[in-house]
Amino acid sequence: MVPIAYYLVLAAILFCIGIAAFLIKRNVITIFMSIELMLNAVNLTFVAFAHMWHQVSGQIFVFFVMVVAAAEAAVGLAIIIALFRTRQTLNVDSVNLMKN
Amino acid sequence: MNPNLLWLIPTLPFAGFLLNGTLGRKLPRAAVSAIALLFTAAPAVIVAYLWAFMKSAGAPLALSVTSRPWIAISGFQVNFAFTVDHLTLIMLGVVTGVGFLIHLYSAGYMAHEDGYWRFFAYLNLFMFFMLVLVLSSSFLLLFVGWEGVGLASYLLIGFYFTKDSAANAGKKAFIVNRIGDFGFLLAMFLLIAHFGTLDFNGVFSQISATPLTGGFLTAIALLLVVGAAGKSAQIPLYIWLPDAMEGPTPVSALIHAATMVTAGIYMVARCHTLFDRSPYALGVVACIGAATALMAACIGVVQHDIKRVLAYSTISQLGYMFMACGVGAYEAGIFHLMTHAFFKALLFLSAGSVIHALSGEQDMRVMGGLRKRIPITFWAMTAGVFAIAGIPPFSGFFSKDEILYQTFLWDNPLHILLWAVGLFTAFLTSFYMFRLWFKTFFGAERFDEHHLGDGHSHGVHESPAIMTVPLMILAILSIIGGWVGVPLAFGGHNVFEHFLGPVFHAETHVAGHMILRNAEPVLAAVSIATAALGFFAAYVFYYKKPGTAGVLAQRFKPVYSLVEHKFWVDEIYGLLIVQPLLMLSRLFLGGIVDAGLVQGTSSGLAGGTRGLGSIVRRMQSGNIRSYAGWLALGAAAVIAIALFTH
Secondary structure (H helix, E strand, O other), X not given: OOOHHHHHHHHHHXXXXXXXXXXXXXXHHHXXXXXXXXXXXXXXXXXXHHHHHOOOHHHHHHHHXXXXXXXXXXXXXXXXXXXXXXXXXXXXXXXXXXXX | OOOOHHHHHHHHHHHHHHHHHHHHHXXXXXXXXXXXXXXXXXXXXHHHHHHHHHHOOOOOOOEEEEEEEEEEEOOEEEEEEEEEOHHHHHHHHHHHHHHHHHHHHHHHHOOOOOOHHHHHHHHHHHHHHHHHXXXXXXXXXXXXXXXXXXHHHHHHHOOOOOXXXXXXXXXXXXXXXXXXHHHHHHHHHHHHHHHOOOEHHHHHHHHHHOOOOOHHHHHHHHHHHHHHHHHOOOOOOOOHHHHHHHOOHHHHHHHHHHOHHHHHHHHHHHOHHHHHOOHHHHHHHHHXXXXXXXXXXXXXXXXXXHHHHHHHHHHHHHHHHHHHHHOOOHHHHHHHHHHHHHHHHHHHHHHHHHHHHOOOOOEHHHOOOOOOOOHHHHHHHHHHHHHHHOOOOOHHHHHHHHHHHHHHOOOOOOHHHHHHHHHHHXXXXXXXXXXXXXXXXXXXOOOOHHHOOOOOOOOOOOOOHHHXXXXXXXXXXXXXHHHHHOOHHHOOOOHHHHHHHHHHOOOOOHHHHHHHOOHHHHHHHHHHHHHHHHHHHHHHHHHHOOOHHHHXXXXXXXXXXXXXXXXXXXXXXXXXXXXXXXXXXXXXHHHHHHHHHHHHHHHHHHHHHHHHHHHHHHHOOOOHHHHHHHHHHHXXXXXXXXHHOO
């Protein structure tokens, strides 16, 4: 049986990649994807712990997260499309109309 | 009767204060004065009822009412508690009776003034605190009233607060009184330390139960004297009272003649058990009183402002009362307090009526010949002048003579000296009062009738009835007020002394009374002769040969100028106390403590905050990714702390 630590390390690595990508990348779609990556890293820990404790509640949490992520993706992608239509760019640094 | 009625006596004027103080601005003048008069008359009625009850056969000697504890800390407790005994009854009668008459007079006197509602609200506030003061049965509640009347006095002296001199006079009165109050406070601390209570009964029963005497009793008594000297304008704290004349005249009559300034005498009489145990403190009281009486009378002789003459005469008469308390003749002191309240209120109100007639003129040098123009005021003033000068059978004669007689009997080597001082003061009193009388009402009219006041003269006119009726009542009281204390030697029964007997236990020199009873007519004859001498001196100087006084003043120029400048006391105090304090404040407290410490701290704090802000401001760049970075860093920091701190 795979020890819990392996899952957790993997999840941590995925989460850090997500953070790094979120901080570094300028393309809004990539940022969006990195958020999804972080969510899935968390999902992984949930599932791992659920498996370890033989509890089903962790898996139910994962389903909730997936539902919210799906909804978020729908809304987020709609926003991105609207953004691209008005500004012809996906670079977040140039979307600064509200600043100052 | 129900003792809870006592609560009503002070709370009624307080209700009047609240009503006039909150709604008065919007009410018509008639309503304002009606409220003030109603809430002053009601306590007077209760006091009359109380008086009848206490005089009835089988009534207790003292009536008390107590609240639940006001302050209760381990082993020390103070209640709101009122007690009425015969001493309190007299004070209550004076305060509510004279107070009501002065309220009535004020309704006429202040009719044309701005701030009518404010004036009556303050007057009612004063009545409230004064009644608390005389009713209280503990030092602490007495102190509450004591401070309260000081506040009311401050507010009323500074009533014309747009005038600099009035505002300053108010401040002076308040600050000088604070010095006295400091002594009072220290006395209370000593009382708590030694007796564990501030209740009159508790303290005095402990004092009389044990044969203890000693330094601390003298210390407490002397500290109380400091307080009394502040409130009752005695040396060295008398300087505020002459300046207090900046207030409206009814205020001078009520607060600075009849009631508040007698609080010190009342307090000494109330604490007679304590003072009787400390002959030294009593001696100090007597000497202070005599010195004040003489000094103030000297200054009074050369004043030109009609109200200032009366102010100095008040200080001088208060000195008499102090002297009476000092020689252990508390009854005589309280007797003089009562008659003085009548005739001095009368004199002030008459002076107010004169000032009113002359549209605000107060200088006696430009008065004269008013006898025919304002006859009611003239006759009222005459009663007052005769009373204070000590001409029998006016009231002042009996009380003043009693004081002089008791001083003569005092069991102390100084008694002849103090008696002589008192007698000389009586001569001066008679002289300056008749001087005022002649200068104001006799001789040629020295005023210009069409240019009185600030050019809006209404001509010389008698005051309206609302002012003259109180004058007449007070004049009658000034004439007959002394008849309750006619001594045995003149075929009287000295009802007053017997009335107060239960309070003071008649423990003061009973032996002396028996031995020297025959001396009383002789001494009385001497003081009548003195008063008559004062009258004739004034008659010659200010009526027969008006120039004589000026010639004498020229010949004795150094003396005259010393007295005219009030012995330079204000200047000496200014040089010795006020200026050094101001220097200390400006240079040390203002320069180093305020500018350096206080401002330095605050501006340093402000600068530090601004500096920190300018650093932290950079975090708020508006760049989403930097926010996210801070967020991630923060989360990492939290995890790191959670991991490594246990």
